[in-house]
Amino acid sequence: MPEQAEIYDVTIVGGGPAGMYAAFYSGMREMRTKIIEAQEQLGGFMRMYPEKMIWDVGGVEPIRCEALIASLEKQARTFEPTVVLGQQVHGLERRPDGTMVLIADNGESHYTRTVILCAGRGITRMQRLDIEGADRYEVANLHYTIVNLERFRDKHVLISGGGHSAVDWSNELAAYASRVTVVHRREKFDALERQITRMYEHADVRTPYYLSKLYGQGEQISHVDLTHMETGAIERLEVDEVVVNHGYKRNYGALLDWGMEHSDYGIIVDGQMDTHLPGVFGAGDFVTYDSKVRLIAGAFNDAVLAVNSAALYMDPTANKMAGVSSHHEIFRERNRTFARRN
Ligand SMILES: Cc1cc2nc3c(=O)[nH]c(=O)nc-3n(C[C@H](O)[C@H](O)[C@H](O)COP(=O)(O)OP(=O)(O)OC[C@H]3O[C@@H](n4cnc5c(N)ncnc54)[C@H](O)[C@@H]3O)c2cc1C
Structure with a gap:
C-alpha cells in the first residue's frame, strides 16, 4: 500500500440515488467516505430521463429529474466525501489486516474498511437502432433519450419502442409536438394502463x-x-425527429465475479443489505430481497440500512442507526447558519 494512501471507512461504488444518499448518511455517521462512479458525473440511471417529472419521492413536490439529481448531489456532498468520477470498479482484494482494496479499470487502487455496492443497473448503454449507418444521424435528429422537450415543439416526432419509456415520452411530447407517431413491433405495450390509454388518445x-x-x-x-x-x-413517413426507446444493455464488469449470490433481479441481500461477503453491503437497484422497492425512495431506505450495517461491521458496539437529523449534533452549526440566512 502506498505510504500516503488513505484507508476510507466506507467506499461506495456507484453514484446514483442509492450511492449519493449513502454518501450523505455515512457522512452523518462521521464515517470517512469515498464514492466511485464510472461515469463522468453523479446521477446514475436518472441521467437517462433528465426531463421527466418525478412525483413519487416523499416530501418533494413534482420536480424535473435533473433538478432532483442536482439536489441529491448537493446533499451527498454535505460532509465532503471524496468523489472519484470516470472509474469503473472491477476487482476486490483483501489484505491481511482485514481491510480491502478496490481496483478500478484504470488500475487505480482504493483502500477501504467496508464497501457499499450501489451499482444499480450497472453501466447502462442504450440499445442502438439496428439499421446500418443509423449512427450518423445521432448528431442531428436521432435520439435515444430526451434532454430538452422544447426542441420537439411543433415537430412530427416518431417514437420507436413498446415499453415504459416509449409510452411515457409519447405522452410528455403530446404537449410540445405537432404530431406523435408511435411504432411498435407487437400489438401489446409494456407500460402502465393509464399511460397506454393516454397514448392512444x-x-x-x-x-x-x-x-x-x-x-x-x-x-x-x-x-x-x-x-x-x-x-x-x-x-413511408415524413418525420422531423426520431426517438428510439429499445431498452438498455447492462454491464456489471467483474462485479458479478466476486462470489455474491445473485438472481435475475440483482445481488441477493438480507434485510440488513448484507451481501454475505464480509464487509461488503449493497443498496438500490443492484440488490434484491423479498420486499425490494425499485424506486428512488426504495434506494434511499436501502442506503440507510447499508451504511448502518457498515458502521456495525467496523464496530459491533456502534449505534444501530444514526440519530435523527432534527436532533443531530453534527447539524447544530449548520442550523444556525440557516437560521441566520432566513
Ligand atoms: C424509464 C424509467 C423511469 C423511472 N422513473 C422513476 C420515477 O419516476 N420515480 C422513481 O422513484 N424511480 C423511477 N425509476 C427507477 C429509478 O431510476 C431507479 O430505482 C434508481 O435509479 C435506482 O438507483 P440506484 O442508485 O440503485 O442505481 P442507478 O441509478 O442505476 O445508479 C447506479 C450507478 O452505478 C454506476 N456503476 C455501475 N457499476 C459501476 C462500477 N463497477 N463502478 C463504478 N460505478 C458503477 C453507474 O454508472 C450508475 O451511475 C425509473 C426507472 C426507469 C427505467
Whole structure:
C-alpha cells in the first residue's frame, strides 16, 4: 500500500440515488467516505430521463429529474466525501489486516474498511437502432433519450419502442409536438394502463410495425420506412425527429465475479443489505430481497440500512442507526447558519 494512501471507512461504488444518499448518511455517521462512479458525473440511471417529472419521492413536490439529481448531489456532498468520477470498479482484494482494496479499470487502487455496492443497473448503454449507418444521424435528429422537450415543439416526432419509456415520452411530447407517431413491433405495450390509454388518445399508433429504414440528407433524417411485421407492407413517413426507446444493455464488469449470490433481479441481500461477503453491503437497484422497492425512495431506505450495517461491521458496539437529523449534533452549526440566512 502506498505510504500516503488513505484507508476510507466506507467506499461506495456507484453514484446514483442509492450511492449519493449513502454518501450523505455515512457522512452523518462521521464515517470517512469515498464514492466511485464510472461515469463522468453523479446521477446514475436518472441521467437517462433528465426531463421527466418525478412525483413519487416523499416530501418533494413534482420536480424535473435533473433538478432532483442536482439536489441529491448537493446533499451527498454535505460532509465532503471524496468523489472519484470516470472509474469503473472491477476487482476486490483483501489484505491481511482485514481491510480491502478496490481496483478500478484504470488500475487505480482504493483502500477501504467496508464497501457499499450501489451499482444499480450497472453501466447502462442504450440499445442502438439496428439499421446500418443509423449512427450518423445521432448528431442531428436521432435520439435515444430526451434532454430538452422544447426542441420537439411543433415537430412530427416518431417514437420507436413498446415499453415504459416509449409510452411515457409519447405522452410528455403530446404537449410540445405537432404530431406523435408511435411504432411498435407487437400489438401489446409494456407500460402502465393509464399511460397506454393516454397514448392512444393523442398519438398515431402503428402496430405491429417496425422501423426498417431511415432516409436523410447529410446528418438529418427526413423520412422513414415502417414495415408491417406480418405482411411486409411498407409505409413511408415524413418525420422531423426520431426517438428510439429499445431498452438498455447492462454491464456489471467483474462485479458479478466476486462470489455474491445473485438472481435475475440483482445481488441477493438480507434485510440488513448484507451481501454475505464480509464487509461488503449493497443498496438500490443492484440488490434484491423479498420486499425490494425499485424506486428512488426504495434506494434511499436501502442506503440507510447499508451504511448502518457498515458502521456495525467496523464496530459491533456502534449505534444501530444514526440519530435523527432534527436532533443531530453534527447539524447544530449548520442550523444556525440557516437560521441566520432566513
Ligand atoms: C424509464 C424509467 C423511469 C423511472 N422513473 C422513476 C420515477 O419516476 N420515480 C422513481 O422513484 N424511480 C423511477 N425509476 C427507477 C429509478 O431510476 C431507479 O430505482 C434508481 O435509479 C435506482 O438507483 P440506484 O442508485 O440503485 O442505481 P442507478 O441509478 O442505476 O445508479 C447506479 C450507478 O452505478 C454506476 N456503476 C455501475 N457499476 C459501476 C462500477 N463497477 N463502478 C463504478 N460505478 C458503477 C453507474 O454508472 C450508475 O451511475 C425509473 C426507472 C426507469 C427505467
